[in-house]
Amino acid sequence: MKSKSNHIIENLKDKGLKVTPQRIAVLVAIQHLKSHPTTEKIIEYIKKGYPNIAVGTVYKVLDTLVENNLVKRVKTEKDIMRYDGVTEHHHHIYCTESERIEDYYDEELDSLLSRYFSKKGIRGFEIEEIKIHIKGKYRQT
C-alpha cells in the first residue's frame, strides 16, 4: 500500500499535477477495483474510507487523469463510462453475457499486427495504436 501510493504520487508529480488526497483516492480505487469500474463503483469504493468526497470532484479528477494519461476511458456500447488504470498497451475481452471486461496481453499478436500493418498500411492514415476487442463468452471449465 505504501509503495503503491508512492508510485501514484510519483506519477502525479511527473505530470506536474498537485498531489491531493482525492486524486490519490481515485487512483487507488481504480487500481484496487481492477475490473474497469464505472464512476459509480469508484465513488462507492472511495466513500468507504473518505465519506466526504464530492461526486463532482471525482468526475473532475477522472477528467484530469484521463487528460494526463494516468487512466484510460474504456470503450463500451453503453453510455456509462468505465475506466482502466492499466496504461501499458493491452487489449480487451468483452463478455457478452455479463458486464465483465478483462485485459488481454499478447506480445506475439502485437508484433504480428505491427508487422502486418507496417507492410500493408492504410492509405492516407497514420496509425498510432491498434487495439483488439474480443467478444465472446466465458465458459466454466
Place this chain on the structure above:
Amino acid sequence: MKSKSNHIIENLKDKGLKVTPQRIAVLVAIQHLKSHPTTEKIIEYIKKGYPNIAVGTVYKVLDTLVENNLVKRVKTEKDIMRYDGVTEHHHHIYCTESERIEDYYDEELDSLLSRYFSKKGIRGFEIEEIKIHIKGKYRQT
C-alpha cells in the same frame, strides 16, 4: 431509393417486425448518413422529411433495431451513442483529431486473426467476434 426501401422492408419483415414509416426513416437515415451518426444527427436528418416524428420514438426504434441486429452501436470513449448500419463484419478506424470513424474491411487480416486465435485460443473463453480499433490521424495526401 425504391430498391433500398425494399431491402429495408425485407429486413424488417425477416425479423418479424412491423414495417412502419418511422422504422424505415431511421434505417434510411443511418444508411444515408453513413458516418456512424449520433442519435441527434439521425433525428435531425429524419425531421427534414418527417417533421412530426417523436424523439422518443427514434430512441425506441434504435433499440429495437439494435436488438434485431439491423443496426449496431459503435463503441466510443464518449457517452454519446453512435450507430452503424453496416451489419457485415468490419473494423473501425478512429481519427484522434476529429470525430471521424471510418469502416475498415480486410479479409486478409480477418483470416490471419482467425488462424491465430484458432491455434492459440483463450483459456476458458469462447470467442465470438474479433474487432480491431485502429487509432491515428488522417493526413492530407
Place this chain on the structure above:
DNA sequence: CTGCGTGCAAATGGTTTGCACTACG
C-alpha cells in the same frame, strides 16, 4: 501567499418512461 483543486448544489442534456392514441398485419 496564490492559484489550483475541492465541495456543494443547481443545471444540463442525452436517454427513458408512462400513457393515451394510431395503424400495421
Place this chain on the structure above:
DNA sequence: CGTAGTGCAAACCATTTGCACGCAG
C-alpha cells in the same frame, strides 16, 4: 379488430458547471 408501435411530455440520471472556500506548492 387487437396489439405492437407511436407521439408527447414528464421523469431520470450520469455528467457538467459555477462559485466560494481550502490546501498544496
